[in-house]
Amino acid sequence: MRYLMLVLTDPALSDAEEGPITIEQWVDETYGAGRAVEGDRLRPAAEAKTVRRRRGEVIVSDGPFAEGYELIGGFDVLEAASPEEAIEIASRHPMASAGVIQLHPAWPLDL
Numbered sequence: 001m002r003y004l005m006l007v008l009t010d011p012a013l014s015d016a017e018e019g020p021i022t023i024e025q026w027v028d029e030t031y032g033a034g035r036a037v038e039g040d041r042l043r044p045a046a047e048a049k050t051v052r053r054r055r056g057e058v059i060v061s062d063g064p065f066a067e068g069y070e071l072i073g074g075f076d077v078l079e080a081a082s083p084e085e086a087i088e089i090a091s092r093h094p095m096a097s098a099g100v101i102q103l104h105p106a107w108p109l110d111l
Contacts, residue, residue: 001079001080001081001082001086001105001106002037002077002078002079002080002105002106002108003077003078003080003086003103003104003105003106004075004076004077004078004103004104004106005036005039005075005076005077005078005086005089005090005093005101005102005103005104006072006074006075006101006102006104007072007073007074007075007076007093007095007099007100007101008070008071008072008073008095008099008100008101008102009070009071009073009099009100010070010098010099010100011070013098013099016097016098016099017097017098018094018097018098019092019093019094019095019096019097019098020092020094020097021092021094022094023093023094026092026093026094029092030076030078030089030092034079035078035079035080035085035089036076036077036078036079036089037077037078037079038076038077039074039075039076039077040074040075041073041074042072042073042074042075045063045071045072046062046063048062048063049061049062049063050062050063070099070100073095073099078090078103083103083105086103086105087103090103
């Protein structure tokens with residue numbers, strides 16, 4: 001099963017602990033084992049755009065797609081056999097200690 005793993009900052013966290021491994025080690029062990037298939041950092045939220053269509057009109061605004069104090073800094077697409085495996089992979093990411101990780105199971109379209 002695929003999971004979208006969102007890597008978020010946590011501005012409320014003033015004394016972050018060091019993660020169990022470095023980001024380079026996490027990438028090597030996760031991508032090297034085929035447990036992640038794609039990922040990247042994101043440009044700052046100030047460069048993001050929000051796009052909506054309302055009553056036939058396209059509305060574009062600056063900033064992140066959602067209101068909130070946590071900002072998405074990156075993403076990875078994980079391949080995991082179970083939710084527990086996805087949690088284990090995410091828990092080793094350095095930002096699990098210094099920020100927030102969100103896991104969203106994919107819901108494939110049946111086309």
